[in-house]
Amino acid sequence: MDEQQIYARLAEIFEDVFDDDSIQVTPDLSAKDVDGWDSLSHIRLILTVEKAFKIKFSTSEIGKLENVGDLAALIKARI
DSSP states (O other): OOHHHHHHHHHHHHHHHHTOTTOOOOTTOOGGGSTTOOHHHHHHHHHHHHHHHTOOOOHHHHHHOOSHHHHHHHHHHHO
16 A cells, blocks of 8 residues: 555545545644544544554554654554
């Protein structure tokens, strides 16, 4: 799976988790850019990503994520 496919899948996940199809999923996107991205929706987002890509993240990996680019890089490293 290449980076473009990862971002396409992430865009679908963001639409679903935040119920907003106007979110532009870019490497720089972070919680401060999305209305409703709080701690609870963050957990839901991570769990949905793990299920979609059939991977598991450690707590320390999740804690280091600063934006979607970091998440995509972590996904790419794991699949």
